[in-house]
Amino acid sequence: MAIDILMPALSPTMEEGTLSKWLKSEGDTVQPGDIIAEIETDKANMEVEAVDEGILAKILIPEGTEAVKVNAVIAVLAEEGENADEVQPSANGTAAEQDKPDPSQQISALEEADQGASSAQAAPNGSLLESEAAPVLLDPEIPAGTSFTETTVRDALRDAMAEEMRRDERVFVMGEEVAEYQGAYKVTRELLQEFGAARVVDTPITEHGFAGLGVGAAFGGLIPVIEFMTFNFAMQAIDHIINSAAKTLYMSGGQMGAPIVFRGPNGAASRVGAQHSQDYAAWYGNVPGLKVVAPYDAADAKALLKSAIRDPNPVVFLEHELLYGTSFDVPDLEDFTLPIGKAAVKRVGTDVTLVGYSRMVGFALEAAEKLAQEGICAEVIDLRSIRPLDMATIITSVKKTSRLVTCEEGWRHMGVGGEICAGVTEHAFDYLDAPPMRVTQKDVPLPYAGNLEALSLPNTDDIIMTARAVCEGK
Amino acid sequence: MPENIKDKGVSCVHLTAARFKVYTGRRVVGEEEIDLKPLALFVPEPEFRPGDMPDFSGLELPKAGETRRPPTDAKAEDIRDLAYTIIRVMRRDGEALGPWGDLLDHDEALRGLKNMMTVRAYDARMQMAQRQGKTSFYIQCLGEEAIACAFQHALEKGDMNFPTYRQQGLLISAGYPILDMMNQVYSNAKDPLRGRQLPIMYSSKEHGFFSISGNLATQFVQAVGWAMASAIKGDTRIAAGWIGDGSTAESDFHSALVFASTYRAPVVLNIVNNQWAISTFQGIARGGAATFAARGHGFGIPALRVDGNDYLAVYAVSKWAIERARKGLGPTLIEHVTYRAGAHSTSDDPSAYRPKSESEEWPLGDPIERLKTYLIKVGAWSEERHVQTKAEIEAEIMALQKQAEKSGTLHTGDGPSPKEMFEDVFKDTPLHLRRQRQASGV
Numbered sequence: 001m002a003i004d005i006l007m008p009a010l011s012p013t014m015e016e017g018t019l020s021k022w023l024k025s026e027g028d029t030v031q032p033g034d035i036i037a038e039i040e041t042d043k044a045n046m047e048v049e050a051v052d053e054g055i056l057a058k059i060l061i062p063e064g065t066e067a068v069k070v071n072a073v074i075a076v077l078a079e080e081g082e083n084a085d086e087v088q089p090s091a092n093g094t095a096a097e098q099d100k101p102d103p104s105q106q107i108s109a110l111e112e113a114d115q116g117a118s119s120a121q122a123a124p125n126g127s128l129l130e131s132e133a134a135p136v137l138l139d140p141e142i143p144a145g146t147s148f149t150e151t152t153v154r155d156a157l158r159d160a161m162a163e164e165m166r167r168d169e170r171v172f173v174m175g176e177e178v179a180e181y182q183g184a185y186k187v188t189r190e191l192l193q194e195f196g197a198a199r200v201v202d203t204p205i206t207e208h209g210f211a212g213l214g215v216g217a218a219f220g221g222l223i224p225v226i227e228f229m230t231f232n233f234a235m236q237a238i239d240h241i242i243n244s245a246a247k248t249l250y251m252s253g254g255q256m257g258a259p260i261v262f263r264g265p266n267g268a269a270s271r272v273g274a275q276h277s278q279d280y281a282a283w284y285g286n287v288p289g290l291k292v293v294a295p296y297d298a299a300d301a302k303a304l305l306k307s308a309i310r311d312p313n314p315v316v317f318l319e320h321e322l323l324y325g326t327s328f329d330v331p332d333l334e335d336f337t338l339p340i341g342k343a344a345v346k347r348v349g350t351d352v353t354l355v356g357y358s359r360m361v362g363f364a365l366e367a368a369e370k371l372a373q374e375g376i377c378a379e380v381i382d383l384r385s386i387r388p389l390d391m392a393t394i395i396t397s398v399k400k401t402s403r404l405v406t407c408e409e410g411w412r413h414m415g416v417g418g419e420i421c422a423g424v425t426e427h428a429f430d431y432l433d434a435p436p437m438r439v440t441q442k443d444v445p446l447p448y449a450g451n452l453e454a455l456s457l458p459n460t461d462d463i464i465m466t467a468r469a470v471c472e473g474k
Numbered sequence: 475m476p477e478n479i480k481d482k483g484v485s486c487v488h489l490t491a492a493r494f495k496v497y498t499g500r501r502v503v504g505e506e507e508i509d510l511k512p513l514a515l516f517v518p519e520p521e522f523r524p525g526d527m528p529d530f531s532g533l534e535l536p537k538a539g540e541t542r543r544p545p546t547d548a549k550a551e552d553i554r555d556l557a558y559t560i561i562r563v564m565r566r567d568g569e570a571l572g573p574w575g576d577l578l579d580h581d582e583a584l585r586g587l588k589n590m591m592t593v594r595a596y597d598a599r600m601q602m603a604q605r606q607g608k609t610s611f612y613i614q615c616l617g618e619e620a621i622a623c624a625f626q627h628a629l630e631k632g633d634m635n636f637p638t639y640r641q642q643g644l645l646i647s648a649g650y651p652i653l654d655m656m657n658q659v660y661s662n663a664k665d666p667l668r669g670r671q672l673p674i675m676y677s678s679k680e681h682g683f684f685s686i687s688g689n690l691a692t693q694f695v696q697a698v699g700w701a702m703a704s705a706i707k708g709d710t711r712i713a714a715g716w717i718g719d720g721s722t723a724e725s726d727f728h729s730a731l732v733f734a735s736t737y738r739a740p741v742v743l744n745i746v747n748n749q750w751a752i753s754t755f756q757g758i759a760r761g762g763a764a765t766f767a768a769r770g771h772g773f774g775i776p777a778l779r780v781d782g783n784d785y786l787a788v789y790a791v792s793k794w795a796i797e798r799a800r801k802g803l804g805p806t807l808i809e810h811v812t813y814r815a816g817a818h819s820t821s822d823d824p825s826a827y828r829p830k831s832e833s834e835e836w837p838l839g840d841p842i843e844r845l846k847t848y849l850i851k852v853g854a855w856s857e858e859r860h861v862q863t864k865a866e867i868e869a870e871i872m873a874l875q876k877q878a879e880k881s882g883t884l885h886t887g888d889g890p891s892p893k894e895m896f897e898d899v900f901k902d903t904p905l906h907l908r909r910q911r912q913a914s915g916v
Contacts, residue, residue: 198515206723209725445899456895
């Protein structure tokens with residue numbers, strides 16, 4: 001019987017690729033291990049090897065085809081004795097459907113973000129919340145008639161760095177694989193070509209070394225953007241980030257600070273195990289002197305990274321590997337930045353406030369959609385910034401909904417959710433109709449196996465169940 | 475001084491300085507007026523990039539057999555030359571020469587050959603399994619098989635390796651079941667690490683193989699700590715640390731050398747210089763001034779630089795260093811010079827940063843071919859037996875693969891037990907984790 005040859009995946013996060021070349025033609029005999037085609041993704045090129053023996057009966061995807069989905073049938077192999085002209089691809093070998101956000105929802109999310117900005121004007125007075133976000137911050141207006149371009153988070157981050165590097169010669173990017181390789185996740189694509197080796201710097205494998213080098217360069221008047229291949233590796237550099245970058249302005253009596261951005265993917269990816277999957281938002285959020293940003297969509301990622309580069313303080317910029325390939329609308333505005341420390345109301349609701357950051361915002365929005373079908377109208381807040389933490393927007397929302405669920409990918413103990421719950425009980429205790437609840441990861445190091453990973457990480461269903469629980473008896 | 479790759483680079487890199495206040499031009503210093511020239515940054519470059527024709531004819535390789543073999547109690551300062559040469563035993567025609575050359579009898583050398591062939595066959599199957607979607611990730615050690623296999627060959631049971639991710643040969647040579655390795659790669663119901671660790675990050679205390687760390691270089695200083703503990707306890711076991719050329723830039727590498735030197739720890743510190751840290755060539759971590767082996771000199775640690783594709787040489791050098799450690803004479807730093815013939819991992823494509831033919835042009839040859847040529851030359855092996863053995867090993871690996879796949883692969887089977895996910899977070903499972911497990915319905 002005929003054998004389907006499927007579009008292979010290079011990594012668990014790969015969704016599609018370009019079929020660049022066929023090395024065998026229809027009618028050719030192939031042996032296991034023969035290279036039959038070459039494919040290309042945004043990460044790398046690879047060769048497709050034949051697994052089985054047979055005759056290449058039909059090529060279904062011609063060479064040069066872009067965006068071929070993983071597991072799509074690209075050719076059919078006839079086994080010995082089969083007539084190569086008669087074989088058909090099997091029915092079940094259809095292309096894997098890719099989950100793409102519905103563009104209409106994105107537009108409404110942006111409109112609601114605007115509403116979020118205006119609702120912040122009615123925030124409680126500063127005396128309640130003097131420690132954080134005391135001045136009322138507002139997102140800048142996006143002028144009517146502005147066009148939008150669908151952009152991946154990956155490209156939005158790249159564009160932000162390129163724009164800031166064009167604008168200010170002091171800005172440079174440094175890290176492992178950022179130059180020649182164009183970034184381990186291709187976030188620094190084409191920066192080397194545009195800005196050269198003095199401003200896009202490949203380092204040896206020493207996170208502690210290049211983080212310290214960056215802090216020194218920041219003291220010396222440059223503006224480093226330090227890329228960590230993952231924030232898990234920044235653990236080896238955390239002394240420079242906390243003891244030097246965060247504290248020197250204070251310790252030097254205000255003479256010398258470190259305007260520096262530490263950026264890279266944070267949190268879980270897909271099957272990379274305990275040492276590559278931790279969410280560090282709570283860790284860095286604990287430190288005075290550091291700003292900590294964790295955007296969800298591409299427009300925020302771009303605008304906030306630009307703000308982070310311009311910020312005179314050290315900024316820890318937490319990205320998410322599983323969002324890099326996701327596309328969102330980004331406004332076509334020259335030099336669009338957002339204030340760091342301002343949350344966004346992504347969906348307006350009345351019954352329960354769901355607060356999340358980074359990838360959890362997507363799950364909270366999905367949960368809100370499903371909760372709406374059972375009559376629970378949830379408001380969704382994207383924190384965007386962990387420090388400063390925009391308690392004003394959260395409290396305004398809780399005063400309206402009287403119920404709170406925090407959503408974070410990290411562990412519960414000493415987490416971001418705990419901080420938010422404490423702030424809300426402190427400032428809006430009388431408004432609460434139920435104890436606030438937290439959705440978090442299970443209290444175990446993240447396992448590698450797919451089934452265990454899924455069980456361990458928080459998801460949309462966890463948020464729905466927790467929201468139902470706080471709304472019980474309503 | 476022979477260098478692996480000539481030092482090439484771009485000097486005179488600087489910003490156009492429009493925004494900076496810089497101090498250049500004529501200045502008075504004391505009674506003199508001098509012209510201060512702008513400083514320039516040097517950025518090293520590999521000799522060959524894609525599109526270039528790699529040519530290693532300028533590389534000076536010492537002849538096999540010509541390097542001296544000092545006694546194991548030699549002082550670091552008396553053997554400095556051995557960090558700047560390459561210790562080699564086998565000539566291209568298979569002749570084994572010199573004082574490092576006669577340590578393994580033919581049967582033992584044959585055992586080494588079979589172990590290397592097993593590693594290569596295993597890698598090839600697992601690499602293909604990744605392409606077929608049966609695992610998410612794989613790292614092969616193509617071209618580097620001799621280093622781990624020969625080193626393990628020289629160790630004793632009970633000694634402890636702190637490896638990095640291209641030393642599967644240590645496990646296979648130590649007799650760790652390949653079926654268990656496959657079950658872990660597939661993360662299936664029989665995964666010995668119960669679904670918790672990445673596919674190639676094996677761990678077996680019994681086989682002297684510490685759990686590999688994804689955060690590079692941390693194991694290097696831990697190896698020194700383990701060795702010091704062995705000494706404090708009055709044990710006889712020694713440790714071996716492993717690191718790649720790129721990761722020697724990590725602080726842990728330097729800390730390891732400080733402690734190993736100060737306390738004369740019974741440890742062998744191995745640097746596998748395979749020329750490439752993903753896309754970054756070894757010169758970025760080394761600089762042009764010295765070899766990686768010579769890093770030991772600043773710490774007074776004897777350092778040897780060995781042809782990593784020469785099984786007999788790796789065995790002899792390892793034996794020397796292990797004996798030193800076992801006699802309480804302190805640490806040895808070994809630089810194994812080799813070439814990463816394959817991609818860094820299944821997520822990498824080297825054609826973007828190095829010429830495709832560089833691997834074939836690499837002058838140290840293939841470790842399996844070289845040992846085979848030697849064994850044929852001495853009459854202990856033949857081309858026919860080699861072909862037959864290769865087929866047998868491949869068939870055995872394929873049979874094991876089929877057996878492993880019965881317990882599941884990345885996307886098939888039940889996977890590891892969800893119930894066990896909550897165990898081993900702490901030595902005794904606390905109440906809140908038991909509650910989380912119950913609430914998860916597992």
